[in-house]
Amino acid sequence: MSEVPTAVALLEEGVEKGLHPGAQLAVQRGSLVLADVAVGNVGVDSLLHWFSATKPLAAVAIGQLWERDALRLDDRVCHYIPEFSAEGKGDITLRHLLTHTGGFRSRLDLEWGDLSWDEAIGQVCAARKERRWSVGRKAGYHIASSWYALGEVVRRIDGRPYDQYVREEVFLPLGMDDCWLSMPEDRYRDYGQRMASIYATEEGSAKPQADRIGAEIAARCVPGASGRGPARQLVRLYEALMGEGKSRGKRVLSPQTVEALTARQRTGFYDHTFKHVMDWGLGLVVNSAMYGVETVPYGYGRHASWRTYGHSGQQCAVAFADPEAQLAVALIVNGMPGAERHHTRFFEVLSALYEDLDLVYGGASVA
Numbered sequence: 001m002s003e004v005p006t007a008v009a010l011l012e013e014g015v016e017k018g019l020h021p022g023a024q025l026a027v028q029r030g031s032l033v034l035a036d037v038a039v040g041n042v043g044v045d046s047l048l049h050w051f052s053a054t055k056p057l058a059a060v061a062i063g064q065l066w067e068r069d070a071l072r073l074d075d076r077v078c079h080y081i082p083e084f085s086a087e088g089k090g091d092i093t094l095r096h097l098l099t100h101t102g103g104f105r106s107r108l109d110l111e112w113g114d115l116s117w118d119e120a121i122g123q124v125c126a127a128r129k130e131r132r133w134s135v136g137r138k139a140g141y142h143i144a145s146s147w148y149a150l151g152e153v154v155r156r157i158d159g160r161p162y163d164q165y166v167r168e169e170v171f172l173p174l175g176m177d178d179c180w181l182s183m184p185e186d187r188y189r190d191y192g193q194r195m196a197s198i199y200a201t202e203e204g205s206a207k208p209q210a211d212r213i214g215a216e217i218a219a220r221c222v223p224g225a226s227g228r229g230p231a232r233q234l235v236r237l238y239e240a241l242m243g244e245g246k247s248r249g250k251r252v253l254s255p256q257t258v259e260a261l262t263a264r265q266r267t268g269f270y271d272h273t274f275k276h277v278m279d280w281g282l283g284l285v286v287n288s289a290m291y292g293v294e295t296v297p298y299g300y301g302r303h304a305s306w307r308t309y310g311h312s313g314q315q316c317a318v319a320f321a322d323p324e325a326q327l328a329v330a331l332i333v334n335g336m337p338g339a340e341r342h343h344t345r346f347f348e349v350l351s352a353l354y355e356d357l358d359l360v361y362g363g364a365s366v367a
Contacts, residue, residue, distance in 0.1 A: 002035040003027075004356040010349045011333070015040040019345055020335025021199055021206050024048060024231035027353065028239055028328040034357065036232050041334075046196045047178055047228045048332040049212065051313030052143075054181065054227030056237070057166050058150040059098055059283025063257045064169060070157050073098075073260075073282070080153045081121075087128040091135055094153065097146040098282040099266040103133030105273060110144035111225060112211060117161070124148045139266060139280070141273035147224030163221040170252050171229075174236045179229030182221040189215065198316065201335040209336075225313070231330040238310065238321035238328035262286065262309040274298075284309045294347065301350025303360050315342040318350070325359050 002008050004027060011023040022040030027033075038044045065071050071080070073095045078085035084092075089104060096102040104127045110120050124145050129135075151162035158165055163181035171179045178194075180187075188195060197213050199206040211217070220226060227234075240251055241258050253261070266280040277291040278298070287308040288296045298312040300320055310320025310329075315336035321328050331349065336342065354360055 002037045004035050004353045006356050007349050007353040008035070008037055008039065010345075010352055012039045014333070014335075014345055018201055018204055018206065018335075019337045019341060020201060020333040022046070022196065022335075023331070023333040025349075025353075026231040026235040026330045028235055029357070030326050035353075042196050043194070044232055045178070045230055046194050047180075047191060047230060048196045048317070048334055049198050049313075050227035050229070050234065050317045050319075050332065051225050051315075053234070053311050053313035053317040053319050053332075054222075055147060055224045056283050056311050056319075057170060057181070057227065058147055058154075058223060059261050059281075060170055060237075060252055061154045061162070061165060062094060062098065062150060062283070063253045063261055065154065065157055067254060067257055071153070077149055077153065080156050081125065081149065083125040084149060086125055089127070089129050092129075093136075094150070095265070095282065096136055097142075097150050099136075099139070099280050100141050100146070100271070100273075101136050101139050101266065101269075102142065102146055103130045103135055103138065103140070104128070104145050105130065105140050105142050106145060110148060111222060112217070112220075117221065120148050121152050124152075139269035139271050139278075141271055142224075143273075144222065144224050151221075151223035161221070162223055170237070173252060174233075174240050174250055176229060176233040176236055179227065179233050180218070181223065181226050183215075183218040183228070185215045185219055188218050196334050199335045202338045202341075206335060227313075231319075231332045234319050234332070235328050235330040238319060238330070242321050242323055242326070242328060262307075271297075281309055283311075285311050297343070299347065299350075301347055301354060303351060303354035312346075315339065318346060325354075325357075327357075327359075329353065 014020050022042030024038045025035050027035035074093050077092050092102045106127050154162050197208045261282045264279045271278045274297045278288045279286045285298045300308045305322050305324035308322040312318040317332045319330040
């Protein structure tokens with residue numbers, strides 16, 4: 001079912017053009033399901049890869065521990081991971097990690113290498129802070145490094161591995177049973193055809209990315225990138241953050257903590273990774289359309305309100321909440337057509353979604 005026909009038509013057109021073999025779209029407004037659709041070679045229950053749309057889970061986990069007085073946001077990371085202080089990183093705090101202002105962006109072998117968790121943490125701790133980087137005063141998106149550090153902080157405080165913590169404290173309470181950061185091989189086999197592949201589509205044909213699929217890859221926890229699950233379940237995270245829809249009464253954070261995570265903690269900073277000015281909450285991208293609605297990376301289309309927050313994933317996913325419009329949205333595709341074509345694809349789909357719902361008045365969305 002769908003009350004956003006133009007947005008769905010654009011996704012179907014993307015299948016015809018070879019941008020993606022399949023796509024899922026879930027849209028919730030208050031208690032109303034406005035879209036729960038799949039097109040192409042995936043179904044609504046297929047498990048798709050989220051890539052960096054996984055990152056807000058670390059913010060939720062840190063927020064939960066903050067609520068329990070297990071940490072403070074301005075604690076130094078080395079308070080929990082003493083060896084992290086090596087190579088000039090002793091002054092980096094949890095807040096710096098969550099706002100991408102820590103200055104140790106090196107990817108190393110972290111994103112999809114063959115490292116164990118302990119080996120990855122060892123590389124993060126040994127990483128050198130970048131030269132001429134004033135911590136907290138210079139911004140640059142950390143693709144993988146800081147998310148391992150956050151996951152390790154969670155592990156050292158709570159005792160459970162980070163992926164287990166997220167599964168038990170976030171996914172299962174919200175009914176996100178088919179969402180995983182790492183998946184046992186027997187569960188992978190049980191899902192069978194529901195496990196969707198990811199394809200490179202830049203050259204006009206869909207080529208499976210062999211290094212991103214398979215039981216061995218799905219079993220690996222990459223804390224900033226290995227999330228998988230259906231859009232109809234990912235959207236529940238943002239329903240819960242707003243206290244709306246099916247997740248009402250199943251909050252994973254208090255309203256006060258959500259307010260802190262989604263406030264503009266980093267404002268007007270030029271991001272030296274994305275090469276664009278962007279605002280950030282704590283682990284969440286706050287709508288930065290004021291810096292260039294058609295150019296800002298990880299944006300939410302032409303009409304999302306200034307309060308919108310969420311996160312995108314590399315050429316494949318976006319999930320967000322727009323409190324002004326009471327919207328929770330998850331859009332996931334399984335084709336990577338190149339950064340420019342992907343940006344245009346999602347910008348048009350998300351803009352059409354708001355237009356379909358008649359949430360455009362004078363060029364801005366309203367509640």
